[in-house]
Amino acid sequence: MNRQPLDELKQQIPLMGYLQAHDWHPARPLSRGRWMGLCPLHEDHKPSFLVDPSKNLFYCYGCGRGGDVIRFAELYHQVKFPQALALLRQWRGVEPLLHEVSRFYRVQLHRHSEAVTYLYQRGARSPELIEHMRVGYAPGGCLRGWLTQLGYPLQGLRQAGLVTDVGYDAYVRRIVFPLEGNLYGRSLSASAPPHRFLPGAKGGLYAWVQAQSYPEVILVEGLFDYAVLWEAGFHNVTCSLGTHLNARQFRQLCDGPRTVYLTFDADRNGSGQQAAQCLSRSLRERGISTRLVSLPEGHDPNSFFVQGGDARQFQSLLEAARP
Numbered sequence: 429m430n431r432q433p434l435d436e437l438k439q440q441i442p443l444m445g446y447l448q449a450h451d452w453h454p455a456r457p458l459s460r461g462r463w464m465g466l467c468p469l470h471e472d473h474k475p476s477f478l479v480d481p482s483k484n485l486f487y488c489y490g491c492g493r494g495g496d497v498i499r500f501a502e503l504y505h506q507v508k509f510p511q512a513l514a515l516l517r518q519w520r521g522v523e524p525l526l527h528e529v530s531r532f533y534r535v536q537l538h539r540h541s542e543a544v545t546y547l548y549q550r551g552a553r554s555p556e557l558i559e560h561m562r563v564g565y566a567p568g569g570c571l572r573g574w575l576t577q578l579g580y581p582l583q584g585l586r587q588a589g590l591v592t593d594v595g596y597d598a599y600v601r602r603i604v605f606p607l608e609g610n611l612y613g614r615s616l617s618a619s620a621p622p623h624r625f626l627p628g629a630k631g632g633l634y635a636w637v638q639a640q641s642y643p644e645v646i647l648v649e650g651l652f653d654y655a656v657l658w659e660a661g662f663h664n665v666t667c668s669l670g671t672h673l674n675a676r677q678f679r680q681l682c683d684g685p686r687t688v689y690l691t692f693d694a695d696r697n698g699s700g701q702q703a704a705q706c707l708s709r710s711l712r713e714r715g716i717s718t719r720l721v722s723l724p725e726g727h728d729p730n731s732f733f734v735q736g737g738d739a740r741q742f743q744s745l746l747e748a749a750r751p
């Protein structure tokens with residue numbers, strides 16, 4: 429195999445940046461610019477994962493595995509070499525594009541009063557929150573033009589799922605939240621499907637880096653639930669974007685000792701509670717303590733706050749949560 433494209437790919441994706449984008453944190457510095465941290469490839473309790481950013485290599489003294497960014501992608505995503513290359517190429521291509529897209533949508537938010545009104549109705553009101561969540565608005569009918577003008581080829585925009593096969597913006601009249609490697613869009617109009625993602629993984633837990641350090645973490649299923657809690661001062665909150673956690677999100681919740689307050693919707697058909705109980709069992713098997721938070725029937729955290737609930741009342745729900 430020709431080495432040159434591989435070397436280029438490795439140059440374009442520094443191992444340290446890739447690790448940090450996958451929630452790895454350097455724990456302590458070593459000599460010659462190297463770092464130690466917890467191993468993301470096995471259950472690690474004291475830092476045994478060494479990273480040498482100047483050589484773009486890692487080695488774990490716990491599980492004995494090591495190599496370059498491609499090897500890391502293979503092990504981390506549990507895929508074979510060609511798939512690891514494909515994932516890395518996609519990651520390299522999509523990240524800068526999504527960055528550009530969310531910048532564009534953030535500008536649009538302040539130009540469209542319907543978007544601001546909708547956010548207000550859903551309890552997302554403070555400028556700090558809009559900034560923290562990097563909330564944007566996709567009016568539709570203008571993203572494609574903007575990006576092609578910047579030199580992004582149409583084919584790439586289609587592949588990323590930002591433009592439909594027939595050439596229209598995929599996100600139309602949607603509040604947009606950037607995720608890691610994806611984009612969540614909530615429709616303003618009742619006639620369109622409410623939720624939209626780009627094809628591909630939804631990523632890890634939302635804003636995990638902030639929530640991770642708390643001994644007690646509140647887990648919600650929607651970003652508007654996250655928004656009202658954050659705005660009410662609960663910064664130990666994270667969101668799984670649905671009641672089904674992917675393997676990565678599950679691993680994140682288990683990456684240290686903590687209590688997880690499962691705060692899924694109190695649907696009338698009981699599906700939120702069922703999902704919470706099921707997740708609670710799996711977490712307990714991994715030694716994580718859990719509490720099931722009961723909201724009034726028919727409510728989710730968002731509607732609870734929007735319809736007048738306050739931080740003190742929500743705090744009482746947390747305190748009343750049963751194991």
Ligand SMILES: [Zn+2]
Binds near residue numbers: 491493
């Ligand atoms: Zn290891």
